Amino acid sequence: MVLAANPRASLEGQHFYVVVIGGGINGVAVARECARAGKQTLLIEQNDFASGVTSRSTRIIHGGLRYLEHGELNLVRESLREREKLLRDKSHLVHPIHFLLLLNESSERSAMKVRAGLWLYERMAGKPPSAGATEMELKRLERALDAGHRWSFFDYEDAQCEFPERLVAECLMEAVEAGAVVRNHMEALAVNVAHGRIHGVLLRDHITGRDERVDASWVINCSGPWADRVCQRSSIRMNKPMLGGIRGSHIVLPRFSGSPTAAIYTEAVDGRPIFVLPWNEQVLVGTTEVADSSDPAQTVPSADEVNYLVRSVAQLFPKAKISGQSVKHAFAGIRPLPYSPDNRPSAVTRRHILHDHSDDGAARMISVIGGKLTTAASLARDCARRIGLHATEPNTIAMGPGPALDPLLDDAVLEIARIGAVSEESARGMLEWHGKRAADIARTALVSAELRAPICPHTSHVIAEVVEAYRREYAVTLADVLLRRVPVALSACWSESCSREAALRIGAVLGWNDHTMGANLEAFEMERAAFLRPAAKAEAALEAAAD
């Protein structure tokens, strides 16, 4: 069907000290931590790494300014510390971003309280106060905002990871380098439980169609919003659910006249906080909070949510004339928050919980509930300690060989361009998405003109990146590549014709026949449409809501 670059040897009968179920940000971080502690580790993911809620987030690496409102000071402290580490160790993927908190005269939040909160936030981060927006930026923004209001602006700094999919891919490679065995498109059908403890996991390999059984000393359930489902299918009985799923939706708009260059944190039409962010040369607006206990794989934004986000951003920027038709696409994910039926969604703690299943008749199994992109590494250390492993020191980050290459440095760009005989733009793209591995990819590109060719006519990312994704980053399907390892299909101008062109160029290098090409393309388009609900569907949803 597709190129499986890494042969999938059977796992039947093998013993692993730890089996990690779920390859989102938390699962890859836990697998990396356990493998670094020297334990035989297996990480399995039913679809693709990072295809769950991790790729449906707002993509902010934040200390959690909002958690201050709920008095979660320890969580803010931990998040700020982890944010700084990501800024340092993954500087090609995680970059500082300037935030403007906007309030108008009808806001219920008092300016004094906000100022005090920001002062505390910056103190806790141990950084000098943010330099602030320039006069010109503020003027430009003021011109675009609704002139009928009196706006107050508050500056602060946080960070953004435009592609958490790439963060997961790198963490995955680090887990593999530390000795973990990893398998995507492999589902945990059930955890085997007998005599009050777990013994292993029954797996289904969706590529080979085989069912395999592995033995395990520990199982860590990192399946995010699927965590209760994994327990149910393993007949692990609990007196209440672990999760109270809260759906969050986003819309993606093309840049519009006056669209902000800073990240905007403001209030939606109902006074809830929302973000309007520059993202991937587009504008990302989110999010909502709607209780949702349906299958997380099927979750989509409702008409009401799309409408709410459109109205909120249109009200903020009336001159841009934003309507449902402006929406390029919309996507949704379920926050795997702890079950907390008595709390408003915004008041449910964002701190992670490690649920030990000893009292549920399944000793040596832990379910991870909650967590953030920002705090995945510290969650993984907690998890390792909980199962008696020696966790890595918070400040040691073992990375692949070679010094860091900074995509902002022209020298690094020139060096990659020279190694791969590619344009400076392609070299910069490689550095931004692949960091230290850019040099290896450039060497692959050097082999032929086909490998140096762009993936589609509108991108500077090249076919060599795709080949490396199949070869070394455990991509199996075209969607694994174009949505997550080399996520060009998230870009502003991607269309069906780009998909066809990309499949042709990739297929030519990988030797696909017509049938393989057709199957890859069809599966890719289906997955893209299921994730990024196209504008037409969002529009239909809006019309339905208006009826």
Ligand SMILES: Cc1cc2nc3c(=O)[nH]c(=O)nc-3n(C[C@H](O)[C@H](O)[C@H](O)COP(=O)(O)OP(=O)(O)OC[C@H]3O[C@@H](n4cnc5c(N)ncnc54)[C@H](O)[C@@H]3O)c2cc1C
């Ligand atoms: C709308 C929204 C906005 C957010 N914004 C931010 C933000 O800006 N910053 C931030 O830090 N955090 C944010 N978060 C939170 C963050 O995205 C999540 O907490 C985090 O991604 C959870 O990662 P995870 O690995 O636990 O779950 P997931 O990424 O969902 O990973 C779980 C994986 O388990 C797999 N799986 C499930 N069942 C099985 C099985 N039986 N066998 C094998 N695999 C299985 C799934 O396919 C899935 O890939 C946001 C969340 C949402 C919903």
